[in-house]
Amino acid sequence: MIQQVLKYPDEWNPIIKRNYDQNIFHYNVVNTIINDVKLHGDEALKKYSKKYDQVDIDKFQVGKQDFIQSSLTLSNSFKASVEKAYNNIKFFHEKNIPKNCRKINVSSGITCWNKYIPIEKVGFYIPGGNAPLLSTILMLGIPAKLAKCKDIILCTPPNKKGQIHPALLYVSKYMNIHRVYKIGGAQAIAAMAYGTESIPNVYKIFGPGNAYVTTAKQIVSQKNNVSIDIPAGPSEIVIIADEFANPKYVASDLLSQSEHDGKSYINLLTVNTNFWIDTVKKELKNQFSYLYKKKDIIEKSLKNSKIVILSSLEKCISLSNQIAPEHLIINCKDACYWSEKIINAGSVFLGNYSPVSAGDYASGTNHVLPTFGYAKSCSGLSVDSFLKRITFQKISKKGLKSLSDCIGPLSYEEGLLAHKKSVDIRVQDY
Structure with a gap:
């Protein structure tokens, strides 16, 4: 040091x-992979599995028998450790579930509120190269389940035998995440962003990865209507x-x-x-x-x-x-x-x-955290990372009348006369 x-x-x-630094080489390689997967689906995924993971994959989704087999190879002490970690992480995150806002009477005849809605489809990327990050499945899966996300999929790279590390499969099964796919790298991110014949698309992608995975997440978040967790x-x-x-x-x-x-x-x-x-x-x-x-x-x-x-x-x-x-x-x-x-x-x-x-x-606490100085503006993962917030308003005739004197001058100054008209036409009827 x-x-x-x-x-x-x-x-x-x-x-x-x-x-x-994520250099231009990373960007060009990843962008090519993403476009290929978008156009050719599973065919492209098989090509990149062969190229980068040195394995031929016929069926990407992990079968039931693989989940069963994974449980047989792991020690009881490991399983007890998973249970203890799960309970602690769940307990902490349960105490931090965002609550819906009560209806607020802003003024007479004007009521506003918000409601948290789970993101319907989410995808997890779990590295399996230098270390099978089984703990990240807990860190992603627990808040996603507490948020009540409807569809959860998980992608992780296979070994050269086309297998997923048994610990990853055990923790996935423990979390009731059964749609696990044998695919890694930027191609996995592209598959979750655009969907292929085997892998469904999602609305938000979570999880760490190398420079190629990180670059892929950033590209798909800019090119497609899919969001990502945090810069990593x-x-x-x-x-x-x-x-x-x-x-x-x-x-x-x-x-x-x-x-x-x-x-x-x-x-x-x-x-x-x-x-x-x-x-x-x-x-x-x-x-x-x-x-x-x-x-x-x-x-x-x-x-x-x-x-x-x-x-x-x-x-x-x-x-x-x-x-x-x-x-x-x-x-x-x-x-x-x-x-x-x-x-x-x-x-x-x-x-x-x-x-x-x-x-x-x-x-x-959650271990999915902002790096590279992004902690100045970003938070670590929590239940609200898997939620979106929708605001509502209910306005009475009297309430709209009270707002019209404010909306009129503001919309007129912005040159948005149709905005003003949409209020005026109601107030005139009233």
Whole structure:
């Protein structure tokens, strides 16, 4: 990790800036795939499955027998863990279901209200490459079910045998999501956006993915009447630490996010001395030796990560708010106090015993969060991500008469005379 001492805010820009760029090559490749799937449907999907996943797929939808078989290969401890995580996530999200607005009498004869309606058709993209993200099925499926979405489909890439990881199938079945399709990459996003002979189209697409998947989501949201959840990039973590923070825990948190992607964004902001920082570095080296399965990814990620030394926790908070990280750990003596000063972050974890891993799996909050600084304007996933809100108004004759003196001058000034006439014609009759 790169170590820096920053004395002035005008030195912060290189820290705030992400090095993750979706280049023109990604766009051109993805755009070609999307147009091909739109025109040729399943034929194009089979071609790209062969090209990118090295597998011939005859039937995309997972059969009943595959779901049954998946349950037989998994341990009871895994199944119990799924149940516990499910219960915690559901409990938290149930407490945050948006409520319909009561009817509001704006003035005499004018009544307005709103109503939340579930998005009818939603699609989940679940990566299955470097890691089968079974936890994301819970994070997407639970709020979708609570929102009462009618149609839910799931796409995930198969292995070279044309199979889906059994853990993904088990969690899908546990969530009563039975329409699972063996398709990955940008072609899966195109299929959900436009529909093919095998895969139905949806109205909103959710889920993380690599640069190609992310680019595909952005393209279809611009070209088609399908929306997407939130802009997504590589995983991010910022840790704010003082002398209260345990170096062993800090190192483990840095490593846990670095194993996601070689482009993960990782920064430690601290007011501590070089002795404490050296201890963190020793812990990183020690713990890294046990993480051989993700060695290359972790090395690449940590190479571009930074330890930033600032003169005060106030400056650490200020820099973090400008970064607007996906995950923020405040590992300080008065973590709750400092948390009140956070205005930009996806999800915040307080103290020595609140690792990001808890939120990733089972504490109850959602792990689908904005990256790349979008936490300045976007929220993480919740039940309302699967709802749309419709407003209603009921106006009496007397109510419209009271509005006419306001609507007339405003519509006239905008040059929209038919708007004025639609009110005047009623008021004159009255």
